[in-house]
Amino acid sequence: MSSSSLLARPLDGLAALGRAVLDLCRTAGAVTLFALNAVSHAVRPPFHPRLLLRAFLEVGYFSLPVVGLTAVFTGMVLALQSFSGFSRFGAEGAVANVVVLSITRELGPVLAGLMVSGRIGAAFAAEIGTMRVTDQIDALTTLSTDPIKYLVTPRLLAATLAMPLLVLVADVLGVMGGYLIATLKLGFSGPTYLKATLDFVQMTDVVSGLVKAAVFGFVVALMGTWCGYNSRGGAQGVGGATTKAVVASSILILALDYVLTEAFFSR
């Protein structure tokens, strides 16, 4: 009796672990099918340009203030930190290079992705989740409209297209933030700082950041729409879906950032 229960305990733990792994695989498979289905609708008529435009404005235009502010302050902090850090080696001159490299390669896309996940991923999950629990998604089906095509595809496309543009703006603003601190506070000359920036930055730095941005945009929209689409059980369910969407997309952004960096820059 006691020996069998002693034996069972580690097996229970194993079983729980196995179950969690299986659940994870099942969810990953379901999300992949969901994404493939949604993407396949992008090339099959009828199209919904009106919805695409609305989602594009939502992601690209209305996220500008928050992403812009994030970028400016990040650039400012980067300039300060690298100046105080590098002055120990007498390498203050590298401030411009550090700022532009960090912003374009990493902080622009990652911070914009995280901000957009809080803003857009949450909004998508809440909108679609509410439609789910109030039967509006079922109503779409009865009104000869595929809910994936109508609700998910435009949002995925819009986020994937808008994020690179958003990050391009964030790159410029981030460098400007660094420039402001460098010239006003750290005593760099404006033209020298700008020249150092432009001479140093390479096409691959910017492009890799924009590719990351597109991937993050897709991930944020995918998590938002998927969690919303599968939400259950009233206001509480929608709240849970919203939280899940933000947490999942934030973690995926950080993990994918590593994978993409590895793919771009490791030889």
Next chain:
Amino acid sequence: MNEALSAPLDAPVAEPAVPKIRLRGLRKAFGPKKVLDGVDLDVMPGSSMVILGGSGSGKSVTIKCILGLITPDSGTIEIDGRNVLAMSAREREAVLDRTGMLFQNGALFDSLPVWENVCFKLLAQKRLDRRQARDKAAQALADVGLDASVGDLSPAELSGGMQKRVALARAIASEPEIIFFDEPTTGLDPIMGAVIDGLIVDCVKRLGATAVTITHDMASARRIGDHAAMIHQGRIVWTGPAATLGQTGNPIVDQFARGEREGPIKMELRR
């Protein structure tokens, strides 16, 4: 003598028709909870069926199964003699194109103005352009007793009864062959309820549609229905002419129709 004569006259009329909707052995459980436990039901083309049953007895689930919004655990659903559950997605879409549904809670799209809600299906099927849709919406709103100016409001700005009427207008605007009404008159005042009943009868008569209506209102059930069916404990326990509701001779139905506390239906009330 009279009866012997009338029987062969009636027979050929009723015989050859394939039911518009035919359910056999429909079962659905949510977890351990058996909601439908072998539902059998026939609805003839051009007829109006009323489904009765206590709250939570599975009326809405039955309709959602027919529409393919919920997949039943077992059983068959035939529309025009063809099993819906075995159809390809495309064939199923074709069936849904000819169907209308009024959801119990309205399910209006709150991101769209009322007029776009009403003509959503016509716009989706490209049967109208947006300008024509506006006129059509005004017409459809007038039919359910709403002013054309309501068309520009958002659904959130309407009262519950107005939302219900907009949802009704949306369900019938595309003039479907089969229409499902889930509690069309709940939350309406008695006069508006009668108007809506008239509208539903008109849909069936004028469009030749087949209607399935869920209602708790006996007066309305008698007005709308040709036939009625009572669902109890996951099964259809009675079907018959709607006009006889209240004196069917079936104790379950009679108790339900008269709203009596004593009878075979035991309300599970906790004290």
